[in-house]
Amino acid sequence: MKKNERISIITKVLSDHPSKVFSYNYFTDLLEVGKSSVCEDVAIVKNAVEMMGAGCVETYSGASGGVVYRPGVTKTEEMAILTEIADLLQEPSRKIQGGFVYYSDILSSPRYSKKIGRIIASKYVDMNIEYVVTTETKGIPAALETAHYLNVPMGIIRRSNRVTEGATTSVNYISGSSNKIKTMYLSRRIDLTAKKVLIIDDFMKGGGTAKGMANLMEEVGAEVMGICVIFVTRSPLEKLVDNFTSLIWMDDENIEGNGIGVSFSAEY
Amino acid sequence: MKKNERISIITKVLSDHPSKVFSYNYFTDLLEVGKSSVCEDVAIVKNAVEMMGAGCVETYSGASGGVVYRPGVTKTEEMAILTEIADLLQEPSRKIQGGFVYYSDILSSPRYSKKIGRIIASKYVDMNIEYVVTTETKGIPAALETAHYLNVPMGIIRRSNRVTEGATTSVNYISGSSNKIKTMYLSRRIDLTAKKVLIIDDFMKGGGTAKGMANLMEEVGAEVMGICVIFVTRSPLEKLVDNFTSLIWMDDENIEGNGIGVSFSAEY
Structure with a gap:
């Protein structure tokens, strides 16, 4: 050779x-x-x-x-990727009744999920993360790619109790979008005791789901090293979790108005 | 340079x-x-x-x-990967009440999802696939990686109607595991008209879910180029869909007995 x-x-x-x-x-x-x-x-x-x-x-x-x-990712490349996604989000056709923005296609595309995964991984690469967890469904691709870049397994928290997960640990949480009490479930076959865990989610408004995930991690004895959410709305200003990293902030007043205002996290 | x-x-x-x-x-x-x-x-x-x-x-x-x-993947590497997964499936601790086998951790691990994605992609690499679709949740990582290797987008069919998907097209199907009529939903923002689609799912027993997905693809005007299922049980012998590829066949009589019998598709 x-x-x-x-x-x-x-x-x-x-x-x-x-x-x-x-x-x-x-x-x-x-x-x-x-x-x-x-x-x-x-x-x-x-x-x-x-x-x-x-x-x-x-x-x-x-x-x-x-x-x-x-x-890793350079500042320039990270800005270019996030700008491209922000531009997509602002397409008028993405507006959904109720002030939502359609973005499933973006997060399900390998083109973006790989890049998002590399950006997230680069922020936690020195923290000895041992497990990445996400709540189904839309955040799974980004969580999988982050886990790939960190060389750790990925665990999916379910929104309903499935026979195929075996025995589960569950916590109740308040879903911001519906303001209802819901339950999330993690298979007890995923052993996170004393594991350093990174929580990833696709969207945060009030932070109810993220808080539920953090509570669930506490329940199973894991150590939460970080919460990273891809899209976070600016309002409400007060979220139910304190420490989290967002990739893209959404100006949701604008979402409900004529245009969709999307801006980057102040960290970039 | x-x-x-x-x-x-x-x-x-x-x-x-x-x-x-x-x-x-x-x-x-x-x-x-x-x-x-x-x-x-x-x-x-x-x-x-x-x-x-x-x-x-x-x-x-x-x-x-x-x-x-x-x-691509060599026959030797493919056999080695599938043998490794089959060995994992046979661990006694994976047995779940009701004759199920716990395998969520395997499919959610980047280690296996990448390899499974490369194996599946290598079978369809010459078919000009334009879209990969899967039904949530456990098949998403493999479907994402297959889409990555084929350089096409991935679409997720939902098991419940979500506001964040906007308007949807839905079909009813009979879920084999529960024998109930259920509904699956695809966002109408995913345009599959005249698109060559590869269907991926994690598990097949009777084939009800796969048939539902094929019906949904027909409903939205897509051309189904193939159905690839990772784990397929040998019984019932007659499935509700005719043409599909499986990676690993499960001897489910054994699953319900003392051990879990897992064998490879006859194609390998």
């Missing part, structure tokens, strides 16, 4: 498995070359990935040494 | 965007080199991807020429 082909293979393996540490032995076996060649090849891949602004490649030396691709 | 770094970047771009055709101009602009260098680099990436058994890189010449990564 030629050096150039080795570099292509190392790039694909690392890029396909973000946050996963590969030993140098893995590559010496796969590529049938010595460790010094692999080290040289990895240095080139590291340069290339960093030039692309797609994150970084970290190497650890010593007997248990290895190499890992940590996903 | 050095040739080695160009190869790493081309590998990452192509691998991150399966089934998407990139013009040579895209790479000459990105890498700031001439077309002949890009052609040489692409040839090396093509070799490397094919050596890995991860699919192939196709090139088109001429003014509108370009390069595309078509995802």
Whole structure:
């Protein structure tokens, strides 16, 4: 195998498995070359990935040494992605009776869910997250991609009790959109005891669902490391949860008016 | 930029965007080199991807020429992935009252959903699929990854009518597990008229849900190119749909007995 082909293979393996540490032995076996060649090849891949602004490649030396691709996103790319999504949200045809905006197609598109997942993962990449959880349905694609980039499993909290989940832990919560008491369920086969968990949801108005998820995590003994919500409405100003990160703020007064006002989180 | 770094970047771009055709101009602009260098680099990436058994890189010449990564999987890798999943399914702790098997964690894990998506996509890669649809909830990760590998959008059919989907088209179907008449809903904002659609679901026993999805596709004017179900029980032998592909067959007599019998589709 030629050096150039080795570099292509190392790039694909690392890029396909973000946050996963590969030993140098893995590559010496796969590529049938010595460790010094692999080290040289990895240095080139590291340069290339960093030039692309797609994150970084970290190497650890010593007997248990290895190499890992940590996903990242440049400020410029993040702004470009969020602007593209915000522009889509402002299409007049997306307005739904009752002041809602149709966005299921955006979050279900691999084109956007991958990018959103990479943006979210880049914010939590140093926090040793062990599990990503979301509540069905629309946030699942982004949660899955975030879990992929962090190299951890993803758990789905259900809105109804399903026989296929086995025994569940449940909590009640107040759904902001309907103002009714609802119940959410997590399979007891997902063991989150003492696990560092990242909560992801697609939409927040009052924060009732996010608060329910945080309560459920407390109930099962998990440690909530963060709550990240993709779309958050500016009003009400007071949410039922204190600490959360939003990607895009929605000016909902405008949603109900003539246009849909969408702006970015002040953090960007 | 050095040739080695160009190869790493081309590998990452192509691998991150399966089934998407990139013009040579895209790479000459990105890498700031001439077309002949890009052609040489692409040839090396093509070799490397094919050596890995991860699919192939196709090139088109001429003014509108370009390069595309078509995802694939070797028979050996496919068998290894499905065996690993089948082994997991047979863990005694996965048995749920009523003859069900708990597998939500497997399908929600990026580790498996990516691989399942690549396996499914490789079977439909030449069929010009334009949309992937699934019914919530457990099949969403695999459907998303399949859509990613085919470079098409994914649409989620809902089991209840949600205000955030706007106007919907609905069909009734008979759910095999409960033997009740249920309704499934697709947002009318997803336009599938004359679109070539691939239906994906996580589980089939009688085929009621799959038949409902096929009926719904007919109702919205889509052309069903295939139905792919991840887990299918051997009994009943007669399903409500004729043409479908399964990844793993489940011997459900055994599921209800002492052990869980899982075997592969006869196609492999």
